[in-house]
Amino acid sequence: MTAKETWxxxxxxxxxxxxxxxxxxxxxxxxxxxxxxxxxxxxxVAAIVGLRKRNLGTVQITLTEEAVREGDGDGLGFLFYAxxxxxxxxxxxxxxxxxxxxxxxxxxxxxxxxxxVLAEVNPDTIARAFQGAE
Numbered sequence: 001m002t003a004k005e006t007w008x009x010x011x012x013x014x015x016x017x018x019x020x021x022x023x024x025x026x027x028x029x030x031x032x033x034x035x036x037x038x039x040x041x042x043x044x045v046a047a048i049v050g051l052r053k054r055n056l057g058t059v060q061i062t063l064t065e066e067a068v069r070e071g072d073g074d075g076l077g078f079l080f081y082a083x084x085x086x087x088x089x090x091x092x093x094x095x096x097x098x099x100x101x102x103x104x105x106x107x108x109x110x111x112x113x114x115x116x117v118l119a120e121v122n123p124d125t126i127a128r129a130f131q132g133a134e
Contacts, residue, residue, distance in 0.1 A: 001076075003063060003065050006076055006110060007039075007043035010063060010078075010110075010114065011045060013114065014035075014045045014061040015035050017061060017117075017121065017123075018047050019035070020123040021047075021059050021126050021127065022047060023123070024124045024126065024127035025049050025126075025127045025130060027127065028127050028128070028130075030049055030050060030127070030130055030131065031048075031050040031051065032047060032048075032049060032050075033047050033049075033050070038060060041068050042062050042063060042064055042065050043062065043063040044062040045060070046058050046060035046061070049130045056084060056085060056130050057082065057084040057090065058081075058082070059082045059126065060079075060080075060081045060082075060083075061079070061080050062079040062081070063078065064078065066103045073103065074105065075102075075103025075105050076103065076105075076110060077094055077095065077103055077104060078094060078095065078117050079093070080092070080094070080117055080121050081093075082126050082129065082130070084130075088133075090126070090133070091125075091129060093117065093121060095113040095116040095117060095120075096113075
């Protein structure tokens with residue numbers, strides 16, 4: 001699958017994971033923005049976390065592309081990222097990051113990598129990280 005086809009397939013899953021994080025965030029009394037398309041060099045969706053009228057940071061999920069990050073190749077991967085305004089990273093997760101196995105070259109590998117993201121990213125933990133930053 002191309003990056004665009006993969007994006008079209010997984011974007012609803014990205015939004016659903018963001019929705020789950022948003023519910024956990026709102027459960028702690030913080031505000032949560034609607035997921036927005038943040039696609040630039042790679043396909044991405046993100047939402048803003050806030051406290052009253054102040055932005056605390058963002059939660060972002062990106063479909064990473066080997067060609068963009070490494071200069072060549074047709075592998076794809078996933079990156080979950082939560083950061084405060086100003087850049088402090090609260091959470092960053094990519095299956096098999098910093099190894100050649102971070103790139104998937106077929107639909108089965110991508111599906112397996114997404115399942116790893118779902119197993120490792122805990123919406124309540126992400127929400128509590130933002131709560132501690134207020």
